[in-house]
Amino acid sequence: MRSLVPLVLVSMALAGPARAEQDLLLGADMNTPAMTRAEMSRADIEALIAKADGKPLDLSDKALSGLNLKGANLRTARLNKANLRGADLSGANLEQAWLLKADLSGAKLVDAKMFGITAREANFSGADLSRAQPIGDFKGANMSGATLVDLRGGADIKNQSMGLMRAVFTSVNLSGANLxxxxLGRSRLEYANLTDADLTDVVLMGSDLSGANLTGATVAGADFKSVDVSGTRLLSLKGQDKAKDWASRVNADRAITQASN
Incomplete structure (x- = not known):
């Protein structure tokens, strides 16, 4: 059975012409004050939270770059397309928040609570998500060069009253990321880009890596027990001889282990 709310959202398609929206940014100067200055202060946001009376806070499309939001309670907040570049969200509560296409490049999300989050196509490039709990939908997100050390994205099979809740990193760009x-046990990583990523000691047990690209990735100490590698590119791996349960991979005969001519 698939995950339920908000991970029922895992199977929901994004509405609207995404390509057209992306084209609107072509040629835009991302260094202008409009792009780099926060529209609101932390005090402004806290005041809105207080007035929300438990209802979802809507900060969609807001420029909040560089803002100090350490420990902020943004549970269920709507932050779709918000500019949070370089913002400090360390320890923030982002459970069940919406971050569709939000820009969190270079942001700090250390120890952030992200259970039930929906962050499809969000930009986390260069962000620090160390020890964060990204149990939610990140399909199509950009996490290239991000720091995800000790990330807690694996499914907890002892607490699954609402179905299998886990990190959904389908088609996520994790190239060069530090994991x-x-x-990421039992997580969904289909078609993820993990080229040159550091997967040292990563728990992948039971995860789906079908169609993913691990070319040049470091896998020493990584747990591959029952990992589906159908169509997975396992080329030029570093530390493969030190990977755990390498022989127990699922569909190992369908993995790509030799470069095509």
Whole structure:
């Protein structure tokens, strides 16, 4: 059975012409004050939270770059397309928040609570998500060069009253990302780009890596028990001889282990 709310949202398609919206940014100067200055202060946001009276806070499309939001309670907040570049969200509560196409490049999300989050196509490039709990939908997100050390994205099979809740990193760009010690057990990583990523000691047990690209990735100490590698590119891996349960991969005969001519 698939995950339920908000991970029922895992199977929901995004509405609207995404391509057209992306084209609107072509040629835009991302260094102008309009792009780099926050429209609101932390005090402004806290005041809105207080007035919300438990209802979802809507900060969609707001420019909040560089803002100090450490420990902020943004649970269920709507932050779709918000500019949060370089913002400090360390320890923030983002459970059940919406971050569709939000820009969090270079942001700090250390220890952030992200259970039930929906962040499809969001930009986390260069962000620090160390020890964060991204149990939610990140399909199509950009996490290139991000730090995800000790990430807690694995499914907790002891607490699944609402179905299998886990990190959904389908088609996520994780190229060059640091995932040392991350827990991605039973996670969805189909077609993820993990080229040159550091997967040292990562728990991948039971995850779906079908169609993913691990070319040049470091896999020493990574747990591959029952990992589906159908169509997975396993080329030029580093530390493969030190990977755990390498022989127990699922569909190992369908993995791509030799470069095509």
């Amino acid at each position: 040392k010690g991350a827990n």
